[in-house]
Amino acid sequence: MNRGLFITATDTEVGKTFICGAITAALKGRGIYVGVVKPVASGGVYSSAGKLLSEDATFLMAAAGLGEDRRQAVNPVCLLPALTPAVAAIESGVTINTGLLENACRAMLAASEITLIEGVGGITAPIWQDYLVADSILALGLPAVIVARPNLGTINHTVLTAAYARQRGIKLAGIIINRWDEEQVTVLERSNLAYIERLTGLPVLGKFPSVSEVKQDRQAMEQLGKMAEQHLAMDRLIDLMSGGTDDASS
Numbered sequence: 169m170n171r172g173l174f175i176t177a178t179d180t181e182v183g184k185t186f187i188c189g190a191i192t193a194a195l196k197g198r199g200i201y202v203g204v205v206k207p208v209a210s211g212g213v214y215s216s217a218g219k220l221l222s223e224d225a226t227f228l229m230a231a232a233g234l235g236e237d238r239r240q241a242v243n244p245v246c247l248l249p250a251l252t253p254a255v256a257a258i259e260s261g262v263t264i265n266t267g268l269l270e271n272a273c274r275a276m277l278a279a280s281e282i283t284l285i286e287g288v289g290g291i292t293a294p295i296w297q298d299y300l301v302a303d304s305i306l307a308l309g310l311p312a313v314i315v316a317r318p319n320l321g322t323i324n325h326t327v328l329t330a331a332y333a334r335q336r337g338i339k340l341a342g343i344i345i346n347r348w349d350e351e352q353v354t355v356l357e358r359s360n361l362a363y364i365e366r367l368t369g370l371p372v373l374g375k376f377p378s379v380s381e382v383k384q385d386r387q388a389m390e391q392l393g394k395m396a397e398q399h400l401a402m403d404r405l406i407d408l409m410s411g412g413t414d415d416a417s418s
């Protein structure tokens with residue numbers, strides 16, 4: 169059986185890549201052969217060699233220890249405009265073949281012990297025409313984790329994301345709160361956490377702190393993996409990747 173997890177979030181810039189990288193590094197630290205996929209990226213940057221690259225894919229490849237030769241398999245489509253992929257593609261004169269994106273994920277799932285897949289934006293971000301991130305999660309049949317912010321506005325974003333996912337029939341593994349800084353949290357963050365748990369009925373699978381600097385060298389990735397072991401429910405996440413879900417409503 170192909171083991172995998174889809175990482176979505178309540179919004180863009182919430183920490184999908186960072187958390188996906190941290191889980192990947194932790195799995196690698198356990199000696200697991202981990203695959204990563206960022207099926208489609210926008211807001212790509214040109215390398216010094218003039219190649220359009222996804223920085224998210226670069227980070228995930230560093231976390232998984234995959235070389236540059238695997239870039240196409242990790243990130244088959246990278247677009248320049250920092251727009252939702254469906255619009256970035258039109259602006260770039262590109263047609264996105266969603267079947268090709270799904271197949272890239274399936275190929276990585278087949279070739280790896282565990283594969284982590286990062287979406288774009290939030291769960292309803294359009295990838296091509298009316299095909300949304302949610303459609304790719306459903307096509308792959310993987311459980312999804314929602315990465316959420318701890319601060320003001322997060323109850324609404326997280327509850328709506330979970331409700332939409334359930335309405336679409338997506339299996340939800342749980343929620344990870346990113347940038348939870350224990351020594352700084354107040355009644356705001358604590359009550360957000362309590363409400364999110366109560367209103368979604370989903371488990372919070374970890375609260376990841378802020379780090380002072382995000383680096384990509386091997387040592388920094390090992391450290392990130394250790395932080396994931398410390399702050400995330402890694403054993404439970406691995407169980408969920410194998411097909412289980414704690415979502416009572418699914």
Ligand SMILES: Nc1ncnc2c1ncn2[C@@H]1O[C@H](COP(=O)(O)OP(=O)(O)OP(=O)(O)O)[C@@H](O)[C@H]1O
Nearest residue numbers: 180181182183184185186288289347377378379382
């Ligand atoms: N816990 C953290 N500590 C410090 N920096 C963080 C943390 N989480 C995320 N960041 C930084 O915040 C920024 C946004 O995070 P990230 O790129 O993971 O978000 P994303 O949800 O993947 O965004 P996108 O929708 O663009 O893919 C990045 O610069 C990342 O390095």
Ligand SMILES: [Mg+2]
Nearest residue numbers: 184185224286
């Ligand atoms: Mg990202």
